Amino acid sequence: MNKTISDIAQMAGVAKSTVSRFLNGGSVSDDTREKIERIIKQYNYVPNTFAQSLKAKKTSIIGTVVPRLDSFATSQTLIGIDEELRNNQYQMLIANTSQDMQREIDAIYDFARQKVSGIILLAAEVTDAHLKAVEDIGIPVLLVGQQHEQLHSLVHNDDQAGYEMGKHVVENGHRKIVYIGVTERDQAVGIHRKQGFKRAINECVGCDVTYYETSFKMSEAIITAEAILEESKPTIIVGATDNIALGVMKIAFSNKIQIPQELSVTGFGGYEITEMIHPTLTTVKYHYFEAGQVAAQHIIRLVKGEQVEQCTILDVEIIPRESVDKI
Numbered sequence: 001m002n003k004t005i006s007d008i009a010q011m012a013g014v015a016k017s018t019v020s021r022f023l024n025g026g027s028v029s030d031d032t033r034e035k036i037e038r039i040i041k042q043y044n045y046v047p048n049t050f051a052q053s054l055k056a057k058k059t060s061i062i063g064t065v066v067p068r069l070d071s072f073a074t075s076q077t078l079i080g081i082d083e084e085l086r087n088n089q090y091q092m093l094i095a096n097t098s099q100d101m102q103r104e105i106d107a108i109y110d111f112a113r114q115k116v117s118g119i120i121l122l123a124a125e126v127t128d129a130h131l132k133a134v135e136d137i138g139i140p141v142l143l144v145g146q147q148h149e150q151l152h153s154l155v156h157n158d159d160q161a162g163y164e165m166g167k168h169v170v171e172n173g174h175r176k177i178v179y180i181g182v183t184e185r186d187q188a189v190g191i192h193r194k195q196g197f198k199r200a201i202n203e204c205v206g207c208d209v210t211y212y213e214t215s216f217k218m219s220e221a222i223i224t225a226e227a228i229l230e231e232s233k234p235t236i237i238v239g240a241t242d243n244i245a246l247g248v249m250k251i252a253f254s255n256k257i258q259i260p261q262e263l264s265v266t267g268f269g270g271y272e273i274t275e276m277i278h279p280t281l282t283t284v285k286y287h288y289f290e291a292g293q294v295a296a297q298h299i300i301r302l303v304k305g306e307q308v309e310q311c312t313i314l315d316v317e318i319i320p321r322e323s324v325d326k327i
Contacts, residue, residue: 003029003043011039029163060090062299063111063119067099071216072242072271072286074122077144080292081120088300090117105129112137112195118299120144124186126151140302144295152302152312154295158192159199161268161284161316166200166237168282168318169236173327174264177201177209178234180224180244182216189240193268214244221247229255235264235327242267242274242283249281249323260325270319279322286316 005023009016010033022028022036039045062085066074082092093116095107104123108130111119118140123130126148134141134151147153169177179197184185184190194211201207210232214224221244225237239245245267251260257263259279267274270285291314298308 003045008036008043008045010038034277052261059115059117061093061116062090062296062303063093063095063107063113063114063116064122065095065097065104065107065119066122067095067097067104067124071237072273073269073286076288077292080289080294081140081218081296082292084296085300088296090296090300099124101125101127103127103147105133108133108137108141112139117303118142120295120299121151122311140299142295142299142302142308146186146217147311148166149310152308154291154298154314155188155287155311156291157264157316158188158315159196161286161318162193162196162198163200163236164196164316164318165266165268165284166197167203168320169238169266170200170204172264172324174236175204175207176234176236177207178211178212178232178237179209179240180214180221180228180237180248181240182213182244189268193240215246216241216243218243218247218250223289225251226255229257230264236324237265239265239267242271242281245278245281245283245323246273249277258277260323266324266326270317275319275321282319282321282324284316284318287314290314 005019006016009019012019014032018028018032019036022033064078064081066078068074078094085092093111095111097103097107108119120142122144123146126143126146131150141151143151143153145155147155179194181194182190201209212224212228214221221239225248237248239248245265248265252259252263259265266282268284270283274281274283294312300310301308
């Protein structure tokens, strides 16, 4: 059975508070220190740092609220956050909300009750309820993936990503274009990415672009793409995410449509799978791991009361591959 602080105190013949003071680096006599150290070594006692943190006025724990765990972008961001926090002697707690907005709000309050030092929030949308929760808890919050003027934010350059992809499409001669986006409730993907794409298209004469909307799920993207291909014959379909693009490719293969000879396809994200499939997928690479590292650095600085720029914008990189044919 694991020993507790009370057990260690009883065996050492000292008060529980003395053991606690020793564990937290406080001053105890040499004799007491030797007794406590001997017992800890004998029973391989490991302090419950989480429980200690809950009792402390200031913890070394950062809460991270994520909309889903089955996402390459989320997982890579979390790995970056975790690695950087560990390097700075912080720990991470994760709350998965399964894209339920009320669960996001509840997670913010729950983390505050657990006395985390700061919160990293990966949210698709920032509502008044989010802002009220942040104001109520009174601890630093960093928004990742979206931008809001009332919160410190860390975002990828979605407008530039859309623009670069639009330029790539038209430079390869495509004029009959389909763009499959997502809900505009998601400002980064649903609005900024599409706005950047439209900006590039508007610089080209003679483009026929049709805009559709689907969800982030590949299964729903497949249904949307199938309906599109039944009623039209674009030369290229641009998916607002790699998952959407992969859904398009799947239905194209099922319908024996050759990529890129008969249909070109692109995405956004730079998921690892996009360079392993055939043909490899043209995409815009987002540096999610690095974003996680920067997010961790920023929340630590905010926790320490140091200055952090209100909005940090991370670069993106277009990766031309085999899935786009030149017309």
